Amino acid sequence: MRHLLLIVLPLLVIFALLPGVYQNHLLLFNFVIFLVLAQGVNIIYGFTGYLPFGYVGFFGAGAYGFAITVMHYHASAPMAVLVAGAVGVALGLFLSPLLRLSGAYFAIANMAAALAVLHFVANPALEDITRGPYGVSLTGTFNPTLAYAAALIVLALTMGIVVFLKNSSFGLALQAVREDPVSASMAGVNVVRMRVIAWLASALVAGLAGGVYAWYVSVFFPDNVFSSDFSIFAIVFALFGGVATITGPIIGVVALYGVYNLIGFTTPQYFQLIYGLLIMVLVLFLPAGLVSLATRRGWRVP
Amino acid sequence: MSLSLTSLLHVTGLVKRFGGFHALDGLSFHAAAGEILGLVGPNGSGKTTSINVISGLYAPDGGNVTLDGVSIGGIASHKLVHLGVNRTFQIPKPFLSLTVRENIAVALAYGRAQVAPPTAEALMDEYRLTEVADRPASELNNAQQKMLDLVRALATRPRLLLLDELAAGLNPTELDWISARIKALAQTGMAIIVVEHLMGFIEQITDRVIVMNAGKEIFEGKLAVAVKVPQVIEVFLGGEHAA
Ligand SMILES: Nc1ncnc2c1ncn2[C@@H]1O[C@H](COP(=O)(O)OP(=O)(O)O)[C@@H](O)[C@H]1O
Ligand SMILES: [Mg+2]
Numbered sequence A: 001m002r003h004l005l006l007i008v009l010p011l012l013v014i015f016a017l018l019p020g021v022y023q024n025h026l027l028l029f030n031f032v033i034f035l036v037l038a039q040g041v042n043i044i045y046g047f048t049g050y051l052p053f054g055y056v057g058f059f060g061a062g063a064y065g066f067a068i069t070v071m072h073y074h075a076s077a078p079m080a081v082l083v084a085g086a087v088g089v090a091l092g093l094f095l096s097p098l099l100r101l102s103g104a105y106f107a108i109a110n111m112a113a114a115l116a117v118l119h120f121v122a123n124p125a126l127e128d129i130t131r132g133p134y135g136v137s138l139t140g141t142f143n144p145t146l147a148y149a150a151a152l153i154v155l156a157l158t159m160g161i162v163v164f165l166k167n168s169s170f171g172l173a174l175q176a177v178r179e180d181p182v183s184a185s186m187a188g189v190n191v192v193r194m195r196v197i198a199w200l201a202s203a204l205v206a207g208l209a210g211g212v213y214a215w216y217v218s219v220f221f222p223d224n225v226f227s228s229d230f231s232i233f234a235i236v237f238a239l240f241g242g243v244a245t246i247t248g249p250i251i252g253v254v255a256l257y258g259v260y261n262l263i264g265f266t267t268p269q270y271f272q273l274i275y276g277l278l279i280m281v282l283v284l285f286l287p288a289g290l291v292s293l294a295t296r297r298g299w300r301v302p
Numbered sequence B: 001m002s003l004s005l006t007s008l009l010h011v012t013g014l015v016k017r018f019g020g021f022h023a024l025d026g027l028s029f030h031a032a033a034g035e036i037l038g039l040v041g042p043n044g045s046g047k048t049t050s051i052n053v054i055s056g057l058y059a060p061d062g063g064n065v066t067l068d069g070v071s072i073g074g075i076a077s078h079k080l081v082h083l084g085v086n087r088t089f090q091i092p093k094p095f096l097s098l099t100v101r102e103n104i105a106v107a108l109a110y111g112r113a114q115v116a117p118p119t120a121e122a123l124m125d126e127y128r129l130t131e132v133a134d135r136p137a138s139e140l141n142n143a144q145q146k147m148l149d150l151v152r153a154l155a156t157r158p159r160l161l162l163l164d165e166l167a168a169g170l171n172p173t174e175l176d177w178i179s180a181r182i183k184a185l186a187q188t189g190m191a192i193i194v195v196e197h198l199m200g201f202i203e204q205i206t207d208r209v210i211v212m213n214a215g216k217e218i219f220e221g222k223l224a225v226a227v228k229v230p231q232v233i234e235v236f237l238g239g240e241h242a243a
Helices: A002-021 A025-048 A056-073 A077-100 A103-121 A124-130 A144-167 A169-179 A181-185 A191-217 A228-241 A247-266 A268-285 B047-054 B077-083 B100-110 B120-126 B142-154 B172-187 B199-205 B230-238
Strands: B007-018 B021-032 B036-040 B062-067 B085-087 B160-164 B191-195 B208-213 B216-221
Touching: A002 A025, A002 A144, A002 A247, A025 A144, A025 A169, A025 A191, A025 A228, A025 A247, A056 A077, A056 A103, A056 A124, A056 A191, A056 A228, A077 A103, A077 A144, A077 A191, A103 A124, A103 A228, A144 A169, A144 A191, A169 A181, A169 A191, A169 B100, A181 A191, A181 B077, A228 A247, A228 A268, A247 A268, B007 B047, B007 B191, B021 B047, B021 B062, B021 B191, B021 B216, B036 B047, B036 B172, B036 B199, B047 B085, B047 B160, B047 B191, B077 B085, B085 B142, B100 B120, B100 B142, B120 B142, B142 B160, B172 B191, B172 B199, B208 B230, B216 B230
Parallel strands: B036 B191, B036 B208, B085 B160, B160 B191
Antiparallel strands: B007 B021, B007 B062, B208 B216
16 A cells, blocks of 8 residues: 555656647657556566566567457447457457466567567468558557557556565465465465466556557557567666666656657767667676665565 | 274276386385375385376386275276375475475475475474575575475375385484474375385384285384384395395
8 A cells, every 4th residue: 555655656646747838749658658567567476486588479469459450340449458458368368378488488488489479470361351451550549648648558457467566475375386385375376367467467457558559659569569679678668777676667668768868869979888788787887777776775665 | 804894095906117117016005094004125125116106106017006095096097186195205206396385386286285284384384484484485595395395295284195205315313303394294194105224214114014026025023123123124135225
C-alpha cells in the first residue's frame, strides 16, 4: 500500500501531467512504453531469473493483435488493446515449454522464438491477414491522446503487479524458485506453476504495451514492432537500475533512456561509446544495478 | 514384526538407476512415527539417493514407497511436502539472497502444514537464528545454514523428516545440543531418519539403524549389534569410514 502511494501514484501523476508542459509527446509515450517493458522484464527476470532476450515477441504479437482486431473485426481501440494482451498471454502459453531450459539456452531459444513470430507475421503469404511485410496503417483509430492515457493504465497495471510481487509471499516464493528450485519445492512451492504464472504476467504486460503502441503510432512494419532494440533496451534499463525491486527499473529507464535521448539526438557518434562504456562499468562493478549502491549499505530499497 | 504394522514409512525393493549404475538396488526398510532411525553406510552406498527418492527429487525406477499406507513413489516434491514429508540437504540449500526470515516465510506460506506450525520467531529462537534474522542467508556460516535448512523443513510440520548429514561439521557442544533437539522432535511423534557418519552421534540418538552397502540394506537393528556383524565390519573397514 505504501509502495503504491509513494512510488506508483507519483510516477503516474508525473507522466499524466508532463504532456501539458513538455512538447515531445512521442518521447513521453516511449518513456511510458519502456517503463512497462522494463518492469515486464523485471517480473520475469528479477523474480524468476529467466532472461527474456526475445521479450519483444510479446510486444510485436500484441501490436499485430491490435492491428488485426481493428482491421478485420472493426473493434474499438480499447477492445483491441485487451485482445493484444490476450495475444501476449496466448503466445506466452505456447512458449511456456521454453521454461524447461535454463540460463543462456532459455535466452537464445526465446530470441529465436521472437524471430520466428516476426517471420510468421511478415510472411507475404499472410498478406490478407497481417499485410505481411507491407506493414499496417490504422488511421481509423489514430488518437495519440487516448493511446497515451491507455499506456498510463497499462503502466499502472504493470506497477501494480510488481508491487504485489515485492510485498506478497507469492513474490517471495518466486524469488525462492529463482534462488534454488529444489529447496523451493521442499518449501511446498509448485515450481513449474509459479514460473508459468510469472512468465504469463510478463507476457501480458508486453502484449498490452504492444497494443497501445500500435494504437499510438498507427502505421508500422513488422520490423518496427519486432525490433530487438525493444528487448535489449528493456533488459539493459531493468538491469541498470536493479531488478527484483520496484524502483530499480524506473531509475534505469529514466536515467538511461534520458541519456540516450540527450546524447543520441545531439551527438549520435558519442552515444554508442558512452552507452557501451556505461554498460561495461555496470556489469563489472554493479552487477545488481544502481540500487545495490544502497542495498550494500544495508538500506532496504523498495 | 509388530513395529512395521504401525510404521509410517515403508520402503520396499527400491531401485534407482543412473545410466546403467544401480545407486539403489532393492532397498527395503521402514520407519515408525516417533522413531529415530539411523541410516549408515560407506560413501556412495546410496544414503542420499534414498532420501532424494523418498522426498520426490527422483522418481524410483522400481519398488515402492508408502506413507501411511499410501503409495508416494514418484509424486512431486511439493506435493510430498504437503503430505508431511520433508528433508534437509547434505550441502545446505537456503535461498541465498533472501533473509533468514524470508527463507522461513516461504515455507510457512507454502508448506500447507496440517497442524499449525510454530511461528518464524519461535523457530529462529529455538535454532539460534534470531541474531541473523534479517541477514541474507548467504552471510550465514555453514552451521547456521544447516539450521536454516532444518527450520525450513520444520516450518512445513513434517510427519517424516529426513536429515542428511545434519551433524557433520558441528562441534561437540553443538552436537549435544542438536541431539537433544532431534530427540525432542521425535517425542512429538515425528518419524526421523538420520544419515550420519559420526557413530557416537548415531549411538546417542537412534533407536535402530539400517546399514547400507551398494544400494541395499545389509543390516537392520541396534547399532551395538551392528558393529559385531562381520559383513558390516567388512563394509566399513573396506570403505573410508571405520566405525
Ligand atoms: N544425480 C546422480 N547422477 C549420477 N550418479 C549419481 C547421482 N546421485 C548419486 N549418484 C551416484 O549414486 C551413488 C550413491 O550416491 P549417494 O546416494 O550420494 O551416496 P551416499 O549419500 O551414501 O554417500 C554414488 O556412486 C553416486 O556417485
Ligand atoms: Mg550422501
